[in-house]
Amino acid sequence: MRKFISALLLFFLFPSFAYANESYDRLVPLATKYVGVPYQFGGSSEKGFDCSGFTRHVMSGVGVELARTTAEQYKQGSAIKKEDLRVGDLVFFETYKKGPSHAGIYIGDNRFIHASSSKGITVTSLDDSYYKKRYIGARRVLAYEQALGQFQDVRNDFWASKEIETLGKNEMILGYAKSYFKPDEVMTRAETAGLLATYLKLNMNNRKETFTDVTSDHWAVGAINALVKENIVDKSNKQFQPDEPLTREQLAMWFAEVWKLKRGADVPFADVKETDAAYDAIEKLVAAGIANGYEDGTFRPKETVTRAQFAVFFYRAINAK
Structure with missing residues (x-):
């Protein structure tokens, strides 16, 4: 109450x-x-x-x-x-x-x-x-209160302002009503699936219940199924966990598949082992310059990704050579 x-x-x-x-x-x-x-x-x-x-x-x-x-x-x-x-x-x-x-x-x-x-x-x-x-x-009828690419809660001196503004101007990320971006909120797995499937212009009309926790009336069901079809998302798990935060290792695995990234030189991280499922994907992400490790020599694969961090990774991936 x-x-x-x-x-x-x-x-x-x-x-x-x-x-x-x-x-x-x-x-x-x-x-x-x-x-x-x-x-x-x-x-x-x-x-x-x-x-x-x-x-x-x-x-x-x-x-x-x-x-x-x-x-x-x-x-x-x-x-x-x-x-x-x-x-x-x-x-x-x-x-x-x-x-x-x-x-x-x-x-x-x-x-x-x-x-x-x-x-x-x-x-x-x-x-x-x-x-x-x-x-x-x-x-x-939508509550856009700022110019295209501008958000009320992203100042010009914000560390990710350039990437957020560019994605906004290209309508790759629309944000929230009243022109809010919410940079410090975590990205969910469903939100990530929706943005990736939209960017790739995939057919999103498959409303089949591939996962037990994504029903046919879920807003992202088509986007999630589209990523499954492209082998970007693994369908071997019974649940997708759409509302769970996206982690750095999950982002690495999805991005590696979306952009068909290639391995570079090994980059040793204290918290990433060769036996880890995301090992190759993390190496590819680093080689492409999309993400880096931390100063202490870790990658922190289980750490969640904020909306601002995702915007920077997304921008870098789109522009990676």
Whole structure:
């Protein structure tokens, strides 16, 4: 009861703090896991969606409440120019009747995801001949309060500011509502899977329950299964532990597979043995200049990874030669 009362006080005294708990990095994995679900007029579940039912369902997963109809959704948020689109903006089209009659969610790279009456949930280019001439506008319903790449809790003199800003500008990491990044919070295994699968542009529509602790309705189920398919994540374990913190050795093993890293000269660490499962991956990460050991000669493989640390490792991996 005491925790509940404390949470209420935080919400009412500091509403932006409570609102900032919504992670926008979940949006693309959450939306794309439904690719292939059939169109259903009036539908709002994985059994079938119509366009506004789909946008409403996905946005509820990141803490945004939308109206039920396309026309009403077109009145929400703020108007955005096409050249200023950001991931999560709603895009609208005039199709079978005058005014907004079709909606989708912009997911970057000039693409939007939507419930097509002929294809079901699908990803389409805004330059598609049919939709390009029917585009009528966009609305921003996510709480972006800073410019692209800027976060309220990352100052210019912060040690990882360059990497975080670059990833933010490229929309590889979106952060949280109200433009928070939360650099000191730990990265979870599910969050890491979502970012990697999104970066790799993997198909994330497999909602099969590969792990006992990742159900078909989990926001990252498609991302996790996509990494399993690519042999990045080992499926031999019964549980994935999606909410557990990512460790340095887990990051090393996943990154080594994602970027197909090569071994360099042996780098002896006092706390990493050749018999350890992550030994080769750690050596590859060090050889690529993505991560290093500590001054005391350790790698600390079991140490958890913060969001700021992950951003730096992610940035280095993307730019590794």
